[in-house]
Amino acid sequence: MNDKTSQLYQQVLLDHNKTPRNYRVLDPSDHEALGHNPLCGDKYKIFVNIDENDTVTDVTFVGEGCAISKASASMMTTVVKGKQVSEIEALFHQFHDMAQGKLDPETEPNDLGRLKIFAGVRNLPARVKCATLSWHTLHAALEGQEKVTTE
């Protein structure tokens, strides 16, 4: 097996792709946004509930796309649940920087934890948007926007 292939398509990622977590419509929800990558056709809707302390009490998603985008959305929901909006924003920026190769999660301080498995996309410019689509969508939902495209 090519090293790069197995580094990118790790078991965790494949598992989240096959059985995505929090994959359902959240009704009612405080915020929702639709994320679309027109180039790939990847499309996800993200639903968020926030309590009076700005803590995300529930977050879910539905939609279709490649394994990287789906696993990224799935893992994102598991990570941000229970976090404060400000923490999520910080994580969004770290994730974004990692995907673009501006932050090396192995040598620089970060809170990415298991999200580090998406670091491999930094060498695949065409796939960076797949990994970041759900994060952009969550960011938009938290900002009160209803639609976001990554083109």
Add this chain to the structure above:
Amino acid sequence: MTDTSTYLKQRTNSVDIDLCRDDFPVLRREVHGKPLAYLDNAASSQMPESVIEAYTEYHRRCHSNVHRGVHLLSQEATEAMENARETIRGLINARNNKEIIFTSGTTDAINLVMQTYGRSRIGEGDEIIISTMEHHSNIVPWRMLCDEKKAVLKVVPVSDDGELDLEAYASMFSDRTKLVGIVHVSNTLGTINPVAEVTRIAHDHDVPVLVDGAQAVSHMPVDVQQIDCDFYATSGHKMYGPTGIGILYGKEEMLKTLPPYRGGGDMILSVSFEEVLFNDLPYKFEAGTPNISGAIGMGKAAEYIRSVGYENIHQKEQDLLRYATEQLSAVDGLRIIGRAAEKSSVVSFVMEDIHPHDIGTILDLEGVAVRTGHHCTQPLMERLGVVATTRASMAMYNRKEEIDQLTAALHKAVEIFR
């Protein structure tokens, strides 16, 4: 300019098309530590050494403007560009050089027809017929024109196998039909459309025909007189030439009656603030300094195709198509999209539970270059009920070993996603 075609040098007695591979320097490179298997020829085919040389030779030896200077460099550049026009004319058998207009590519050529023929001849309530399998470049200009003029876009259906419904097509004409736009070879499916028949039916109704030939000229002999179409558009970089260059063929009697495309230098005979006298064909449609090295390169590519011969190209590519279809059909969960009886060397497919973009990345890491996505044919994808496909498109220089490399990588993808 010299011709260093290995293929030509060795083609003294027996014809061995496999030797032509050596003419393409890029095919020797590696990607991600693997030998490159370049199967994305429908997106852009590679250039042989002779084309690269002709292209750079212009810049080294006679870089200057055309049709203007009295100095030697300009004369040489003009001659080289006009020779290219003549070679391309010969390749598609146009009647004369006035019928060959250099454009920046097929898209530009189609837009030329839209802006000149379309805007002057198509009005409110008029109808344009195109097919479901058109590339966006033969949809969007007509959608734009229809919106501007309140004209109607009618679409010929295709079968599940990706073939044109000729019967439906023949019944779509009315006295308001003003143009038929049809793709010669589908970039997504490889379907070869019977463009001569399509043209004959349109002409029975006195409707002119524009053929999008971007995917045809590298694979099969194209004779615009035999097709009898009124316009034929194609691109250099899909036929072993440079990017940013293409041509529009138009029948002289049609072109003569059309208004100019863009205004500027080279397309005029005389200019005053009160009046402009437009230049003769084909220059009337070539405003501004053209892509000279591109035109020269495209001419050289046409020459290269002729030297190898369409018969050899056809035989080799159909052989590759058969082999690829057979090998890919044996991959777990793989379904081929597009099974027309007449196909160029394109195999589009989807795989159960694996998204085309994941396939594309895995193949790339294994050294295999393919295209994934909607291939700029979103309406066709919708018709066929798929969001995206993976497309392997073969050229004359490809080898069965590259298809084996593709198949092995797909088996890996299946293994990973199991």
